Amino acid sequence: MADKADRATEAVVVWERPERGARGPAPERSREQLTAAAVGLADAGGLAAVSVRQVARELGTGPASLYRYVAGRDDLVDLMVDAATAEVDLDVELTGDPVADLVGLAARTQQVHLRHPWLLEVAPEALRTGPRGVDYLEYALRALEPVAALTGPGKLEAVAVLNALVAMLSAVELRTRRSPTGRQSAQSAYLDAVVARGGHPLLAAALAGGAAGAGRPGTESPAGDPFERMVRRVLAGLLGPEPPA
Amino acid sequence: MADKADRATEAVVVWERPERGARGPAPERSREQLTAAAVGLADAGGLAAVSVRQVARELGTGPASLYRYVAGRDDLVDLMVDAATAEVDLDVELTGDPVADLVGLAARTQQVHLRHPWLLEVAPEALRTGPRGVDYLEYALRALEPVAALTGPGKLEAVAVLNALVAMLSAVELRTRRSPTGRQSAQSAYLDAVVARGGHPLLAAALAGGAAGAGRPGTESPAGDPFERMVRRVLAGLLGPEPPA
DNA sequence: CGATACTGCGAACACTGTTCTCGGTTATGG
DNA sequence: CCATAACCGAGAACAGTGTTCGCAGTATCG
Numbered sequence: 001m002a003d004k005a006d007r008a009t010e011a012v013v014v015w016e017r018p019e020r021g022a023r024g025p026a027p028e029r030s031r032e033q034l035t036a037a038a039v040g041l042a043d044a045g046g047l048a049a050v051s052v053r054q055v056a057r058e059l060g061t062g063p064a065s066l067y068r069y070v071a072g073r074d075d076l077v078d079l080m081v082d083a084a085t086a087e088v089d090l091d092v093e094l095t096g097d098p099v100a101d102l103v104g105l106a107a108r109t110q111q112v113h114l115r116h117p118w119l120l121e122v123a124p125e126a127l128r129t130g131p132r133g134v135d136y137l138e139y140a141l142r143a144l145e146p147v148a149a150l151t152g153p154g155k156l157e158a159v160a161v162l163n164a165l166v167a168m169l170s171a172v173e174l175r176t177r178r179s180p181t182g183r184q185s186a187q188s189a190y191l192d193a194v195v196a197r198g199g200h201p202l203l204a205a206a207l208a209g210g211a212a213g214a215g216r217p218g219t220e221s222p223a224g225d226p227f228e229r230m231v232r233r234v235l236a237g238l239l240g241p242e243p244p245a
Numbered sequence: 246m247a248d249k250a251d252r253a254t255e256a257v258v259v260w261e262r263p264e265r266g267a268r269g270p271a272p273e274r275s276r277e278q279l280t281a282a283a284v285g286l287a288d289a290g291g292l293a294a295v296s297v298r299q300v301a302r303e304l305g306t307g308p309a310s311l312y313r314y315v316a317g318r319d320d321l322v323d324l325m326v327d328a329a330t331a332e333v334d335l336d337v338e339l340t341g342d343p344v345a346d347l348v349g350l351a352a353r354t355q356q357v358h359l360r361h362p363w364l365l366e367v368a369p370e371a372l373r374t375g376p377r378g379v380d381y382l383e384y385a386l387r388a389l390e391p392v393a394a395l396t397g398p399g400k401l402e403a404v405a406v407l408n409a410l411v412a413m414l415s416a417v418e419l420r421t422r423r424s425p426t427g428r429q430s431a432q433s434a435y436l437d438a439v440v441a442r443g444g445h446p447l448l449a450a451a452l453a454g455g456a457a458g459a460g461r462p463g464t465e466s467p468a469g470d471p472f473e474r475m476v477r478r479v480l481a482g483l484l485g486p487e488p489p490a
Numbered sequence: 491c492g493a494t495a496c497t498g499c500g501a502a503c504a505c506t507g508t509t510c511t512c513g514g515t516t517a518t519g520g
Numbered sequence: 521c522c523a524t525a526a527c528c529g530a531g532a533a534c535a536g537t538g539t540t541c542g543c544a545g546t547a548t549c550g
Binding site: 267270297308 | 505506507508509510514515516517518
């Protein structure tokens, strides 16, 4: 009864909609081409540069034509995210040590984030998980298989935490890497101004890069890769023994 | 020489621009009113519902008028985020136990996230830290003061990780809470279809809610608040001893 | 051989953020 | 004390956005 009003937009998710129908002429373009064009635009100008019109122009056609391949701009973003996920190498053999395996996975994921900064701009509101995202999850769960302290859903949550951590650390890395845009230079200028105004001594010390607490030296840790150290710490907490309440 | 081309938009960050000039008539509205209207719209219809025109309509004026109070839509979002941050109670006394204090702070932060789901939609691309955000940081650093194992910048990173964790857990909580919108019901339907197609046994088990590993029962943990348990685990890793490489 | 379902796409609609401009209002410097 | 410079409100307009409609053409099924 309710399947007549909405028929074309019913299989709401891109991956379940067939790439092309069986009746008409062969499509001149493919979803892969749309995705590639969109990713190219995003790599160059951020996620905001990915507009239906721009992608269409890139493919030498009009905006309306894209709607034969995709239900809307959101689908385009879904395709982009999955394409980026596909760049994470999942053929690396597992060693059986969950921490080591997940550290490696995290590092490879970060490389993708650094290559496609727009990944940080896509809102994590609704989890967008395509075929490659599913493979990614399965791989992470395989790495987590030796861990007996976590239930199935608990492992999924751990993977989610790990992904959020990688995203956050990638954002930090990107900020230090690129020359500061107008926005963030203004932000740090504001922070400097605020701490100079006084009233936030600990923040002032932290921003000055000073050591912890009361400036007591001696407990220096030379540190390897800070990214890896951070991931190790969090993983230790995630997979380790139950902490006391 | 370069200070003549751009003069009005020079103090790029909202907080450094004076609320009103000293010469003309008194403004009929205030930034506070703009912010309140914007937050109201976002609470009701998500961040996308916050358009310059809608906010103007809410205040009974035209779109152009808002630009007397704000340099653009981005500034509006900055104000909104800071207003939300202000809802986190920072007058709770610290106990001296960093873990307990940060768990409490995280819980209060999550409450704000649940009250203002649009916070998850604002891209963490450029860190938007206003006056209340600065106070928030200072408070978190005060809670971290007893921790000697972390340097100043290290503590800031720990706070960032904690915030990312809270955001992620809030997203999960929100998904279970509200009735699924079209998007996410389609997503989970897709996931179900994929695991039904086979080839992802571990994901299938995890989604089925089954226990870990090979389904070996007995190691049940009743768990208190899952949010608090998760935060405790991560904090234990963040503040605990250096894990072995 | 229709009938049917598809593809491509020009045109249009309802939005969006932002700027220009102008008339009226206020405080300040001479 | 007044002229001038700085400011406020807001209508009009511009460029750009996502999306829908409708129509000509084309390939496949019954």
